[in-house]
Amino acid sequence: MKTVFEKSSAEIKGMEMPAPQVEKHIFAEGLLRDGLRLPELSEQEVARHYTALSKRAFGVDDGFYPLGSCTMKYNPKLHEKLAALAGFADVHPLTRADKIQGSLALIDTLNSYLCGITGMDAFTTQPCAGAHGEFLGLLLIKAYHASRGDGARTKVIIPDSAHGTNPASAVMAGFEVVHAGTDASGDIDLDALRALVGADTAALMLTNPSTLGLFEKNVLKIAEIVHDAGGLMYYDGANLNAVAGVVRPGDMGFDVVHLNLHKTFSAPHGGGGPGAGPVGCKKALVPFLPNPRIADTDEGFRFNYGKRSAGRVSAFYGNFGVLVKALAYIVTLGGEGIAQASETAVLNANYLREKMSLHYPIDTSRPCMHEFVVSMKKLKDDTGVTANDVAKALIDRGIHPPTIYFPLIVEEAMMFEPTETETKEGLDRAAEAFGEIVRLAYADPAAVKRAPVTTPIGRPDEAAAARHPVLVG
């Protein structure tokens, strides 16, 4: 398809914007640029271009989207309407506190709900995404140890099943990464952990349920080992959708938590963002939260500037519009609704796994949480058809593929997360499609390798894209 630039015509002028009602300012000649190349189209052409692009994309409303670790649940329409209210959207972040009591109250209310859900004592909404939250959470931990004169804690322990953001965030926060081994079911090896911790342990980062979709049974033991060594426990909230309203990270022994409001709390992913990654912590770390903090005073909500902040990580107060959507979600569901959502997410995942296991060997001996990982190694060994091939064949059957080749500890991994909003019919159909693809792989592997054939393009040459980068058009 032509790009918006290729559709441009020099004859067309874009939208007419109001001319100044006052005298135009003439800048010194040397300051001004020559031409500016932007698309030149009529409004209808712009609308058609982007509508055509939208038809070459796949959203949650288009079909089943079991992308593991991403929690692609339905995004309620009401939330878009609320975030767009002039009382939120048309408000400047530097307005005097007494004129923006609504925004401050909303953040404060959301923070207290998030404290209730996680068992933390305070939250900040400044981080714009999960990885951004990880970065800040680790800075809180660093500031905490530093405040105690404990400068030797330079290492963060991360299981090999963790999201790539964990080790990357630890490095950005100035820590050294130590890898913790996991057993076949993704649980941390306790003896190995005991040998790893010590006076240099700053924290352990853990996703629970793990990226294998299994609840870390020994979490209390792990917390004890890390705490006894003087380290802190960091909770990666990417998988909270399994246990929100059921158990609290704070009760599991975690000291710092980040949440992904664009996962568990239903804010849309927007084709890659914006998300929101609020960070919560236990009392001992509260003084290090970034400024400004919001305080509930006798004169209403006010901004507070603490002296011990671990530092600002972005402008203003984070992705406020996303916070509005998360709050709307929480108040609609309530405590019971949130627990029911988690339970249904877990039920849907177990059911899909069970149904898929009728077609292909999948270990169902231990209940999974909200997601599960299938290794396509046997299929690959038997037929040459890979996880990637199966993913492409699912596309032809109207299903967005699961996450593939993650976690790294499972060969030919496919990670399915159906979420609580999917229908039983959708799950049944997906299991059938999966079975049909497995059978086709044995009967005619080349046919699976040709997929997808129903899409505007076939498989692109990604190696060529990286070898000879064409990044602008």
Add this chain to the structure above:
Amino acid sequence: MSDYISLTDKEREEMLSVLGVGSVRELFADIPAELGRLKVRLSQGRTQKETEELVSSFAARNKVYKSVFLGAGCYRHYIPAAVGAIVGREEFLTAYTPYQPEISQGILQAMFEYQTMMCSLTGMDVSNASHYSGATAAAEACLMCLGKTRTIGVYDNVNPDTLETVATYARARGVKVVVLPSSGGKAVPYEGEADAVYMESPNYFGLVEDVTAVADAVHIAGGKLVVGCNPVSLALFRTPAELGADIAVGDGQPLGLPMSFGGPSFGFITAKKEFTRKLPGRIVGETADAEGRRAFVLTLQAREQHIRREKASSNICSNQAHAALTASVYLSLMGSAGLRAVAETCAANAHYLADKLSEAGAPRVHKGEFFHEFVTDVKGKAAEIVCALDRQDILGGLVLSPDRILWCCTETVSKSDMDKVAETVGRVLK
């Protein structure tokens, strides 16, 4: 409260029986009993109507002003209705990061077009597919330049939130931050050692900087220059690339995004070609499928955290894709003439107001060319002025000190609004 769950009770029973369990709680058997017994206490659920009423009541407690003269990093511009109608399409709004190119060509192509537009505005060779905000874009751009000196210089006349964010990112990695002085509101060329120097033009006070003079000094000392810029101003001014910057960054909110209490916005990072493999976050490239059809893909992923883990160029995963798409649609609707008109009207209004305020007894504090923001001396009456404007449904400029107000004019303010501001300032100062 269960509006968003699709299962019926009967289906739930069927599914449990397929799994051979009596209740869904049996599926949570791995959770230690002592944890499961603790109750998570939250409010009762609500209907959507009740939620709408409740959340709207928060919005009603904020004041929405008829006219806004406050900028300082967030700007009220006119947003054509077509922007919201187009970007509100669920295929854009509810999709994930385009990991599967065959069903994500629309999103990938839009990102590719976005990268092209940002390079066009800044004059740079490459762009990533967005960062969280202008502040984080500045921070990560400085980190891209890290070398021997492990030092980053930041001018004291940049947006204070950005300065603080750069400092947080730098300190976290054990990198030294030197705050560089300005004189008369403008950056003084720095000849000391630094891997990166960060400046803004227009700067926090709205002044157009002599970027080339700073670039020359930085380059002689062996460093790289990162320039933060307002994207609307780039419709008028020479590009950062042309002036000698190595990396140009900024906050994209002025390009068709509402103020939204400060977010979501997005940061752009554009750079000279040599930095391509150091850029943080997603980048889209053009390629072809086996039949030679044009295709777009996420590329150069060997930089990224999901491949490189602790060796990645950055930890960023989710970015601000939808906000960047919004800016692309806005720019497509504007075209070069439309964006130039917006920029010219902003500048014309700001210069008109500056003259009027000077006549009213509040002259500009700085000399030199400015874009759409400027600082005036209000002789200790800043708070009083802002309060008097508030009573007239006008959001005044940012109070920098009792003596100083930072004003901003966009194309949304009218001549009569500006006359009213000047008249009010004159009255308070009399």
